[in-house]
Amino acid sequence: MPFRWPPLACFAAALLSSGVAAMPEQKAPPTPEQWHAMQMRAADKADRLMREADTRKSLLGRYEAMLAAASAGDANPAFQAIIGQYLAWYETFIGDYPNAAANFSIQELQQPDDRPSPLQSQAQPQPAVEAIAMLARDRQAVFFNEAHHLPLTRTLTVELLARLREEGFDTFAAETLYASDDELAARGYPVEGTGFYTQEPICAEMVRTALKLGYRVVAYEAETESGGDARESRQARNLYARVFKQHPQARLVLDAGYGHIQESGPYLGGRSMAEYFRTISGIDPLTVDQVVLIPHPDSAHDHPYYLPVMQKLAPDQPLVFMEKDGKPWSLRAGYDVSVFFPPPVLRRGRPTWLSLGGLRKPYAVRGEDMCREAYPCLVEARYADEGEDAIAADRLAFDPPPRYGKADDGLRPADGASAGELYLRPGKYRLLATDAQGHPLSRRNITVPQ
Template structure:
């Protein structure tokens, strides 16, 4: 199964994926080169090596997608880029409300809820994790995940992802989301186009549209086999859009057209200007606190928009790790010989790591500074048995972090 990677180039367009055909440029595809360093021949993960490659070879890479690649690999190791902000929204025009009651009210009368994400913002996955609990109480028990390789059927008996489960599933918060979905009772499946469905088109718009149509077909096949199923669909960026734009027809639009129903679509990627103090938790965009509305580039193309707060990072950790994605805080001293050095601190489920080693996906990880005496890592479940690993890093993060 090939992995599809989203990229920002000439607006929000999607790059094919790191191992397949991409736009022809005189420079290397940074996603493709970095992924070669992410996995070894046995499927073991190395989260530091891709960043070394990207930082050392900046001038060799396609500048249109270099920044997206760097932000993606930083997000894998807990170095989060600031959530984008815009002054496009006029101060005072909107009110921000608690999203859960308003989403639940719409979800009760729907059969499919589609939620998107910015691939460099793991906080969007943390919000989805929280939302799954609400939707499960409304009868939603199937979870379609674009990032999950459709070939990984065993995830529903294993209950956690591995390095072979997909591309974005290697990011710890996405791994937490999949584990939490299984623990909440969701049947998880990947709806991405399969290798057997792939076709090549000379026109990139036809290629995009075909891919999204096949995603919709794959979801509809599960619905046909499970007539009473209510499904949560988790996608990247524009796949959530219900209507065609600039010659591109998106998965949600195909699902609506082919399935003859109206999905509930929720956008998390729209930048927003805060007229006053920014909230500390995700909020829903409304006109008066009760009536949802939409704004920005995706206005009128989705039903609801969730606005995320700026990152608040006590102890160099994002606030949502202790709220929406709450788990047990593991606070331990950094042992010698890692004390006084920069290292990647990784938290694993003990059983997963014993069975799979470095093919396991960390529960949490981030770069510790040389000045730190201890690390703060979050397990997913309160009584989860865990193990902490340390990997030398020595990257010039302060100078190079998102310096594209």
């Protein structure tokens, strides 16, 4: 499917809402005007390369094309930053989460108006699942943000959907869902034409879970405005028209990127979607920031508050802090509560947060069994009751070094391992292995036990 959404807006959102992307050092920093011109040239080139990659028939082929583009040696630091983000998206699509985190890293700088660390007050840590469900009880809307290249920041939302449904929430909306997929509710699962980020299995699981729980799923993306203030305003107007104008008593769970959910302060030369939404609807959403207090492959990119909290508490699940007066702690104005995510634990080269808080279990897969020595190879698990067009519940790419001769310099999923684990809910699945051209290599039916 052709790429339909201008990603530069998201790149700018990522940089402005946090710190700065890791970029090669330069001897003399460019002027703001020079940097803007470099970004525009880089964005045009990166978008062209992405469109070329998306002409490939297979997802693995598109990833290979993006990997080649990122490795081509363009010296423009703006291009390296943008193409690194684009490559990271495709790495999440094929289930290669460690490389995705490594290829695009936002340095979380402490801002002058950051609130004091919760360790400096009497705020108490609580499991984020429990605390957010409690905080949402008297709200009509809950807004979560995410880092698009780090699906760790989608996991808590998936875990909370059932709890929020029990509290009466009935509508779910997500950034870059396509309104053109008007068969989503009847079908019950996302396909390639459902959205952009829903190509990634955790994002697809978020939408699938909402559908199974009985949520109305709403696309609110701006269809003509490509970025900046115009996009924020249009998104807010779409939300109001498609949710609350038709269902005034609806209760909404929303997933969006970065600072789109901040409730106050300048954003992308104007105001954020959430601020526009408050003005239009009169609804004050619970805003949950999940993109700053997160682990990075290079700990030097972590926010200064992150490591002390991890060292003192050693959490094994996402945390929030609650003050004595019952109010949640947030790092910055514009958000109601901030989430600390623990460092990832890798098992067979994959992060165990893929279990979604215990909803899914690891299921061992061997490349030798599925790939028939045809590498690189993509193994996908689809729910047995969904069609061949369904976005997979999980994917695992295999590309081990050749048996004879020196391995190339390409990034290898799971460090080139030829065995790994898919993370799946208990139930029946169809496994399909394909090569980079999309040709099937093997099929298998499996059952994941309770």
